[in-house]
Amino acid sequence: MNSTIAQLVGELDADSSEVAEDAQYALIAMGPDVLAQLTAATPRLGVFGQLCAIEVFTALKDPRPGSLLIDLLESGNATVRQWAATALADLGIKGAVPALRRAYEAFRQRGEAPDDSEGTALRWALTDLGARKPVLPPRAAALRASPDTLDPAWPTAHLAEVIEDLAAHDQAVLHFQVWRIKQDKGAYRDHGPAVDWDVDRRSPWDRIVADCRDWALLAAEATEKAPDLIATICWIDASDL
Template sequence: MTTHIERLIQQLDDSTGPSYDARAELIDIGSDAIPAIIDGLPSLDRFGQLTAIEVFDEVADPRCRPALITLLESEDSTVREWAAMALASLKIDGAAEPVRRAYRACLERATPPDWTEPSGIRWALTELGARTPVVPALTARLRATVADDAPGWPSVRFTEIINDLADHAQVILYSQFWRVDAGSTYGISGPALGWELDWTASWEHLVEESRSWSLLEASEAPAGDDVFVAPTWIDRTDLHPER
């Protein structure tokens, strides 16, 4: 069995097809495969490490904690992001501080806050209880009126949400739109504005710049009783976390 597991681990790097079958089989083997995957991680390339993280996430064996924490220092941004998110989704004890360090390192690399790595790590910090998003009262109230399985806020209230967040000094990074139809949820395209924020500007300028772009987006966004919007926003403290 050990030799078979080791062979499967080496196949995790092969994105042409074998990786997917190896991933499924390792998940089926479960916890018995975890020590060998941990030992084999250094020999895997980027694709293999990302697939290994998926196996860790599915098997949910706490022994993967040290390996995931080590991957937070990977040279690859997606590996770092996925490792942080896996630590959070698995609710790994003691993960908050290593993930917080990974986020500070991300900021020190001057990675724009709306890129996927900082966004994923902020999500992880929130899930681990190490970050509390600022949710103004009106925004919270509008969200509470939506069914539990709806992905966000009613799109018809998007303008109110934008102004509420900006009035409370929050910077909206981007928004996603969803349609709920006959119990199914699927993403839909919003306006293709392609806006980018100038992260060298003052926070106050960023707030108003994101408000302007978001209001323009709201004016062109899909709307309807079955359409929902999920904005992602940050607070000033997300750019200057406590050490």
């Protein structure tokens, strides 16, 4: 056992988040040699320590912690489950698909809001690993922007048209996020919609779709339209509820 690695892993559970994050960055800088000890210790770490560990696994881009991340999908903490799902997708762990499906079914059975961060992460992970195919109507697909880092995304000038198209194909728009494209620097989160919405999930699906469309259109109307602004959209099908 490497004593330096052991000390840094222990510091991920420090009372000070600054100390924990410094340990996290130090472990990343040491590279894949830290993985065996960190993987073995992660189940005994507290919530913040486990989140730091997940960030180390993701940064090192090594699939070896895949089994541990699958186990963390059953954590008692929603943020740990969310981050584990995202890490499994980032690392391309296709063997995680059955566990992700179970986690998403458990999420749905708990009756959580579909735009909850955990649900969004689980849907994205299943989609990214090829186990879920979102409905993307042809017109909405044709209007997509093509930034290097965000796909799918749309110019804010086309938001209303895309929202209408998704609703016409029985898709409920939960929210969208606006990003500013900076030349040669990628996309940066700019702001969310000026209008937030929540709908009664007990309503019939067609009512949910219509309510989400109406609220999303109000938000789109209030959103700045500019050539360097794009939006990512979160939407669901009836089978996701």
